[in-house]
Amino acid sequence: MAKLDILTYPDPRLHTVAKPVAEVDDRIRQLVKDMAETMYEAPGIGLAATQVNVHEQVVVIDISETRDELQVFINPEIVWASENRKVWEEGCLSVPEVYDRVERPDRVRVRALNEKGETFELDADDLLAVCIQHEMDHLRGKVFVEYLSPLKQNRIKSKLHKRERVRM
Numbered sequence: 001m002a003k004l005d006i007l008t009y010p011d012p013r014l015h016t017v018a019k020p021v022a023e024v025d026d027r028i029r030q031l032v033k034d035m036a037e038t039m040y041e042a043p044g045i046g047l048a049a050t051q052v053n054v055h056e057q058v059v060v061i062d063i064s065e066t067r068d069e070l071q072v073f074i075n076p077e078i079v080w081a082s083e084n085r086k087v088w089e090e091g092c093l094s095v096p097e098v099y100d101r102v103e104r105p106d107r108v109r110v111r112a113l114n115e116k117g118e119t120f121e122l123d124a125d126d127l128l129a130v131c132i133q134h135e136m137d138h139l140r141g142k143v144f145v146e147y148l149s150p151l152k153q154n155r156i157k158s159k160l161h162k163r164e165r166v167r168m
Helices: 026-041 126-139 150-167
Strands: 046-048 058-061 071-081 085-092 095-105 107-113 119-125
Touching: 026 046, 026 058, 026 071, 046 126, 058 126, 071 126, 085 126, 095 126, 095 150, 107 126, 119 126
Parallel strands: none
Antiparallel strands: 046 058, 058 071, 071 107, 085 095, 107 119
16 A cells, blocks of 8 residues: 655645545545555544545545544535534644644534445534544635634745745
8 A cells, every 4th residue: 555645735736626536446445545544644533635636525534542443435525514613623634733723513414425335424523523524625625724814824834834945
């Protein structure tokens, strides 16, 4: 299995809207495996295909403490979201070492395909609900920092540009 490269904000490719997966085949199943390996190695709790420069609607999530409860969402759609909202501290593998508060619905119902191509629905709350919404934002070309003020967004961009210059 290959570890995939994760795009870093403000890379413009992170703003590409992902296309629906036409068929869940061996290529998609391999993508899921590679994304899971990449997410676990990073380490993270969620990864959208957009973040690895594959612009198809595929998300992997594992919020378990034991890191052995991988959930796969192909062509996910939120079919219901609660009116109640909650603020969570979010981070992102594409925005390393940056965390900030984002307000989202506290519960959602998502419909998706699994890695076998079977349709399922899942009710999620708390961290799983946040993670699903966060990763689905990636599929729409949106990064969590875009919920923040323009001032905070500019500070984050400057910080990441400075860090990149130091590495070179």
